[in-house]
Amino acid sequence: MAAPTHRLPTNRGCLLAVALACSGDVACAPSDEVFETQQLDVRPGEEICGGTLVSLDEESSRISQTIRLEWSSRLQFGFGEELVADECMGAGEIEEVAGCARGFGGDTEVFADLFSSSHELVHGLRRMHGLRGPPFFSEGLAELVGSRRPFSAQVLVVDASAVVRGPAELAFDVEVSEEHYRLGAHFLAWLSDREGEDAVMAFLRDPTFELEPPEPVAVADAFRVHFGDDLVAADQQWRSTASVRYDRGQWCAEDNWLDPDATEIVVAGDFDFAASDTLGPPGLHHLPSCLALSEPATLRVDIDVDELDVNIGLIGCPDGAGTGAAFHDKFVEAGTGPQELEFGACQWWIRIGNPQGVSGPYRLTLTRDPM
């Protein structure tokens, strides 16, 4: 029997209205239903929580704009770790897979969890248009556009001068390998800066990529047609830029940057399960806040709701990260009380986790030099 379908209401004040009766006090919707968003038919393999569906829909729109492809129909989207494990692991494979995409055109389907969804949406949208391409470009693009969303931005640092197998070779690989992701994304970021994003996206839509069997000469020709020089020359130019860092996306919306000079830095939030900033599973999380410290500091980290935990991660430091605890990512487990933690003069993201799904307001304070 077909699972019941719910249409995602467009009224953002009342999301998941059908499943959750707009009560605002139910964290997660059941896993045995199909949720219809504007661009996706989401079949959750586990409960789907808070504003996750809205977030997926917003990501679908952003990705469509970024890679210059329209959603021609709703994509079949299997959501959750268990579905990923069932659907993406080939027989005999032992490697962990975070998600996968398969099929083409109207038969395209993807499987992903909260953390891999944006990456797989890039694959899904391209496959819907019959596009796959060499893994160096397809995985590079999925990483560049989709990686680490929705909780953070993508930072790409590669010492290109030290790379043994560069774009001129990797572009012709047929089998996926790990280096395609990181190096592909870095090369495409570099290429976008040199040629503009429009030109790179047009190149990645070139039909000669899709020849079966793959035709290495065609890829090289397409590169020359789109960019006017050959891949070997571009590879050398890319290497000469050495370890340029590329940041893609935002760590925090402007409103979520905290005042670093306040004596008491406050993150005040409310776990409202109908709100689009509450995401899960696993557990429930709020989108992060960010803090830029100009001086090293010892901060007393205190959250007033025992059931919540606090994740703090390093974004980057103007002078590079030093060694020692002040530069490590930090985790304050639920119920462990206030903790004094050292912070380097760096940018940090701060994310509140809600493993038990309690609703209501909270207040996190970071207090300087407690005496």
Ligand SMILES: [Zn+2]
């Ligand atoms: Zn991928």
